[in-house]
Structure formats: structure tokens, C-alpha cells
Amino acid sequence: MRVAFVGVGAMGMPMARLVMRRHPVTVFDPDSARTAELAAEGAGVAGSAAEAVRGADTAVVMVATPAQLEQALFGADGVHGGLAAHTTVVLMSSVGVDCVVDAGLRLEALGARVVDAPVTGGAVRAVTGELTVLAGAAPEVLDEVRPLLELMAARIAHCGDRVGDGQAVKLVNQLLCSVHLAAAGEALQFARALGLDPEQVLATIESGAASSFMLSDRGPRMLKDGTTPVRSAIDIFVKDSSLVLAAAREAGAVTPLTEQAAELFSRASHQGLGRDDDSSVIRMFQKEPH
Template identity: 30%
Template sequence: MVNALPTIGFCGLGAMGGGMACNLAKEGFPIQGFDVYPPSMDKLVAAGGTSSKSPAEAAKGKEFLILMVVNDKQADSVLFDGGAIEAMDKGKTVMLCSTVPPVYLKTLREHIDSVGRSDLKLLDCPVSGGSIRAAAGTLSIFSSGPDEDLDHADVVLKAMSDPLYRIKGGISMGQVAKMCHQHQAATNIIMASEAMGLAAAVGLNTQEVYDKVCKSIGRSWMFENRGPHMLANDYHTVHSATTIILKDATIVTNHAKSAFFPLPLENMAEQLYIQGCHAGFAKDDDAGLCRMFMPSPTLVGELTTSAATTEGKYGVTVDDIINLMAGVELASTRECMAFAKFVGLDLELLLDIINKGAGASNTYEKTASAMVKAGLVNFKPIADAAEIRDKLEASIKKTEAFHQYLPMSSAALQELNYYL
């Protein structure tokens, strides 16, 4: 059995982990899974893997133990309470794929060492891309850890990912890369709702708005992705629950806070997710947050069919929607890049990560690369920054007559006022 694929234990077989594990089984890896919900293990068995009765059983005798649990608490629970660490053979690898606070990786390394298992390898490999790419083995993976340990894990990482990033600086830097990406994801998701909510509130044809924004400088990956769910009033088919992006946003804001780094726009986004949860939308798809930006619980889709105007009430047009989105994305890009520099991330690599990821936006692509080229994480390299700000301001002003709720647009304008 020369070059046989390494054995894998896999804990956490949810929407993401289940797809990842089944893909590994299909790729021929000997894989044993564990999940507290037995039906999740049945799927893995159907895909060619085996199930287990405990994290310890899944970990025992494996070359790799992969964790795709919800958060750091669950990781502790699997590894220590669940006996996985104790069960592992000498020198084997724990690969954490969950998104957790970067600081947790260091705590976890110390914890593993403190129970006498400094022989175990630990890799920090958060992922991005959603459940479809998880099942296809084409996730973005942000891997970090000792180079030789990453080399050792290469065959597993490659089977799960495309693209596979290797982030320098040791464990926690994979999480730092994911965190910076999620900064953009979090501002773009809620801004998609704010924009579509405004379109609906002024009676614009929301399908037309969607199509035009997607071809404009205001376009973001999240707007493009979430828009159709809004247009279809499809909030209960949950592609990604509000609580998921809230959890990620909180990782960003807490990390920044602990270092006294200001992120007003990201904090506003986080507050809006909390406001959405408080309003009862926690378990719905995050696209459902567009309801917060409508004067009454009007559904976007209903307006689509009846409205056929190119100019909405109060003179608001699709160009105003685009101005708001571009303005928010400009402010968000500076905040993201300044934060990424502050936390020591390779900015060129981040460009690549975000441009190819769910945090992408046309404004980010254009302005972040100008910042990197100039070596300045501020607005100096952005020739038209003041113009974008002025357009944002003018479009906000149009909505004052009817008191439209524009928290992201307003916070972005203030941030542009401060930093420009």
C-alpha cells in the first residue's frame, strides 16, 4: 500500500462539515465521522465513510483529525471532554477548519501542550465558500501552521479546496485572513438589504434594480448572491442564517476592540444583525434582513411585478442605490485594509482572497488594489474618493424627506468625512 491516502477522523458533520467529509470519502480517504446528530453520520456512511460513537473513537488511530464544529466551545468539547486528544496517536495532526477567534488557536495549542500532548500537530485551516463548494471539494481554505506540517497535510487540504491559501505567520493567521475577508462579507450582506429595502420603499422595480446594480460599480458578490432570495421572498429556505454572519462579525469586532482598533462600519453591521435577530429574523436566511429597511413588513417581490418605474418616489433612482452601495463599499474597503495591515496580514494576498471570495465587490477590487499599489491604506491613492463620497451624500439627502432607514450609508458617510 504505497502512497495510500491518509486516514481521517472528522468531527462536526453539519451543512459544511457533512459536505466536506462526504467529499473526502468519495475521493477515497478512509474516513470515520462523528456528529451528535446521528442522521448526519448516515450520509457519510452512504458516501463510503464510517460512523463512530464518540469524538475519541473518530480520532483514534487516524493520521488527521479534522474539526468542522460551530465554534471554539464545541472544539474544546470535542477535543477534551470528548476524549479526542487523549485518543490520538503520537505525532498526528489536529486540523481545525471552523471559524473561531484568532486568539483561540494559541489558547488551544497551550491547552493541548498542557495535557502532555505537545507531540500533536495543530493546523489552523478555516474555510469559505458555502455548502455547495464544501461538497465539491472547492472551498477557499486559509491554511496556517508550521510549513512542514502543512506540507504533510497537503493531500488532505488539496482534496477539500480550490483555491488553497497558505498564510504566513503560524497558527491563528489563517483565522486572521478569514476574519479580514469576513469584514467585507459582513458589511456587504447587510448593505445588500439596505439597498434593496430602499429600492422597494420608493417603489422601484426591484428586479430591474438588481440587474443594473450587478453591472455597476456598486455590485458586490453578496448583493449578487442574496438579491435573488430577496426578489423571491425566499427567507425561510436558509442558505445562511443571520446568526452565522453575526457570529463572524462578532469575531471581527471583538478582535479589533481588544487591540483598540476602531471599526465603526463593521460594528454598525454587527448591530444591524443583532437588530435583525431581535426583530425575529435570527433563524431566517440573512437575505431576509431587507425587511428591516422597509416602512412596513412589505415584501420586496410583491413590489417587483407592479413597479415598472425608472424613477421611484421622491426622485430616487437606481443610480442612487448604486451611489449608496459604492460609498459603503469604499468606506468598508479602507476599514478592511487598514485593519488587515494592523493585524499583520499580507495585503497582496488579501486582495486575491477577497477578489476571489464572497467578500468581493467591484469597489473593493478597484480601490484596494490602488491602496496596495501605493502602499497606503487610506484614501490618498483613490483619485475619485471625494466624488464617491459626494454622490453618497447626495443620494442619502434624497431620502431625508421620507426618513428612510440608512444606517450603513450614514455610518459610511461619516467615516468618509473623518478619513478623507
Template identity: 30%
Template sequence: MKEKQLSIGFIGTGIMGKSMVSHLLKAKYKVYIYNRSKEKALELIEKGAGWCNTPREVAENADLIITMVGYPHDVEEVYFSSEGLLSHAKKNAILIDMTTSTPTLAEKIYHSAKDKGLKALDAPVSGGDIGAKNGTLTIMVGGDQEVFEEVTPIFSCFGHNVVYQGKAGAGQHTKMCNQIAIATNMIGVSEALVYAKKAGLNPENVLKSISAGAAGSFSLSNLAPRMLINDYSPGFFIKHFIKDMGIALAEAEKINLQLPGLELAKKIYDQLAENGEENSGTQAIIKYWE
């Protein structure tokens, strides 16, 4: 079957999902969408996406279904409820969960799908709203390699760095590595800017120097400028980052690994959430020092 003949389902048209669906529509795929709030999907419907009232309706229409929802319990509901994907997907359909979720749940979906004659991948992403809009997301994939190769053309619509990581759950484990690296990096970025201000430097000029040097990172180049103009709009919600850090810490505990840097970052973000910043972007971490 040629990829362009595939009908694609997409569940979760939030900040990132909205842009990802837009790229699929530009590539001339037929896309069926579902979101808890239809209002947030109206722009995509106007662009040609087919609206579905339930995940079941998506499953009955699509050959390949992508999910990008908030939390593991949302993933569980979308896949395992009586009206969920596993009960109503077409035979040989491909299910791809791109939510950042737990490796254990990814393995559960994989085995349940296989028992029903379905295929499943876990494929969390990194790159935030910027990567989603630009179609440059990093995608980390777990599952059967032949299924990964089959859907690579789909991933290429919104991702540039698409890497097969291994068996089911490997994509989610890789995303935990990503989030661990970001968590402590966000502390470093914030402390560098606070230091620059306290030392009487021009923070914009400081960024010009250090962003291009050994300290360079996505956060320094893309989120630090937002910090300087007090732009805390979410490219990635603090509440979702806290969820991810919690998953990573739980997985680390299972393998008897201590992650003091991650523990500190979660403590800071927990405090920000308690102060009402849970729906701000992760760059709002700088408010901890202010």
C-alpha cells in the same frame, strides 16, 4: 505516507461539513465521522463514511482530524475534554480546526498539540453552502508551513483558494477580515435592493447591471437573488454570523481599533435574532428594512 492511505476524521457534519465529507469520500479517502445528531449524518454513512459515537473514537481511528463545529466553546470541548482529541489522538496526528473561532483558542490548540507530539492548523473557510457543495471554498490557514504543505491535497478536495497566512491563529485573524468585509457588504446589498424597489425598478434587472460592475460581490451575486424570492434558508446561520462579528469586535478592541461599520451590522443582526431569525440565512438581513 501517500495521502490516499490517510484515514480522515471529521467532526461536525452540518450544512457545510456534510458536503466537505462528501468530497473526501469521492476522492476515495476513508473517513470517520462524528456529529451530535447521528440522523444528520445518515446520508454520509450510506455513502461509506464510518460512524463514531464520540470524538475519542474518531481520534483513535484517524490520522488526520478535521473539526467544523458551531462555537468556540464547542471547539474547546472537542479538543480539551477528557474524551477529546488532544487526549486520544494518535502520535503525529494532524488536527485541523475549520470552525470560525478565536485566534487565541487556535494558538492554545497549536501549543497543546505540539506538547503532545501532534500537529495543528487553524483553517477557517468562506464560501457558505454553495462553496461547500461545489468544492470551491476559500481556506485561510494558520500554523506551521510544512504541515500546511503536507495537507494541501486534502484541502484541495473542497477548496480552490487555499492560502497559508502565517503562524497559529493567522487563519482565524484572516477569517475575521473576511467577516468584517461581508458584514457591511450585506447592508449595502440590502439597501440597494430596497432602493431599487422603492424607485419602481425591476430588481432582477438591476442585479444584472450592478452584479457585473464595480459593486459586484459574492453576496450580490449569490444572496441577493435569494432575497428577491424570499428564500431565507441558511447557507450560513445568522446566529453563527453574530458569533463571528462578536469575535472580530473583541479582537479589534484588543488592538485599539474601532470598526463602526461592523458595530452597525452586528446591531442589525442582533435585532433580527431577537425577532426570531437566528436560524435564518444571513440574507434575511433584508427583513430589517421590510
């Protein structure tokens, strides 16, 4: 199987590496330093998304925002320019239901098959290949790319037969992640305010009923002194919580906790933390100036 990989950022790069172990991969990303790193490991490098997809059996797209997805797929020299009738496009970005449904219809009109396949598990599990894929696609289309997805993920959850069903489940996931991340920062700063050693508190509570992935994964980074390498930025949660709230309004769902978390991430971004690691949200609970 010839694979094109469009978008090799914090998540896409380790995912592409895993696919490269089994299949020939051609990558494209606007950041040439990233593609050069993968080229040194054996990947082909294309000058555009269209060039990367040309001749590929499957095109994986892993970008961060709806605007980036639009540009990657339908911009000048986008994926659309390299599609063949047999190409399957796997949309692994978390960009909301409406965005992916619209993209899917436009790609299918060009003859492509589409799998809606956002992931959860973060950069750590992207490296180990233990992501969870939340797939929305016709069963027969999903089955064709399942062996490829299994190189990147420990679990492939078929969330529904429609493009967009995976995104809908991802929104539920991101609602929880947003609230859990904010709660982890609030709790660990609360431990400090009580005069406790927050590292000891984290080690004590993360194995109990209060545990969450966000607490265990982000907690140690929250407690580090100095700059934390960016694995997932605050602005990603600004985007994701905004998508959740937009979908909630449309569905008539009541989401007060997400509203508070979204406001917190927005304030953090406006205070200059937007491109910092999302564990930096703990600073929003500190009394000293940010």
C-alpha cells in the same frame, strides 16, 4: 490517509463528501441524522469525537462556535481522547485568534500537530470544492495536509507560520462579509422603495463596480418569497461580527461600519431571525413589522 471528520453541518457535510471520494473517512456529529446520511454514502460513523479520531492520520474539525470547538476538542469523549503522536488536527472553524491559539497549544502539548485552516466561500463553494483555505501553520505541517485540503478548496493561502494567522485573516474576511451582507439587503430594499424591480436591479448591478460575492450569492435568496433554506444563519454573523469587534478593540482598530452591521444582526436575532438564513437580514430594512 485515514481521515476523521468532526462536525458535518451545512459546511462540514459537503466537505466530508469531497474527502470521501479519495480517502476513508469516519465522521462524528451530535446530529445523528447527518452522520446517517453520510454512512449511507460510505462513511464510517463514530459514537464520539474521540472514537472518530482514534486511528486517524488527520482529524478535521468543522464546528460553528468557540464553545462547540471546546466541547469537540476537550469535552468528554472529545478529540483529545483519541489523539496519537502522529495525528494532525486541522481546525477549519472560524472562532477567532485567541480561541484557536489556546486550542493549538493544548493539542500540541498532547503531541498533535495543528493546522489553523478556516475557510471562506460559503456552503455553495463547499459543495463544489472551490473554497479558499486561510492557513496558519508551519510550512512543513501545511504541506503534509495540502493534498487533503485541495480536495475541498480551490485555493490554499498560507497566511503565516503560526496557528492563529489563518484566523486573523478570516476576521478581516468576515468584517467585509458582514458589511457586504448588510449593504446588499439595504440596497435591494432601497430598489423596492424606489419602485424598481429588485430582481432586474440585481441582474444589472451585480456585474458592475458594485458587485460582491454576498450580493450575487445572497441577493437572489433575499428576493425569494417564502422561507429560504438555511445555508448560513443570521446567528453565524452575530458570532463572526462579535469576534471581529473584540479583535478590533484589542488591536485599537476603528471599525464603525462593522459596529453598525453587528448591531443589525443582533437586532435581527433578537427579533426571532437568528436561525433563519442570513439573507433574511433584508427584512430589517422593511417598514412592516418583522
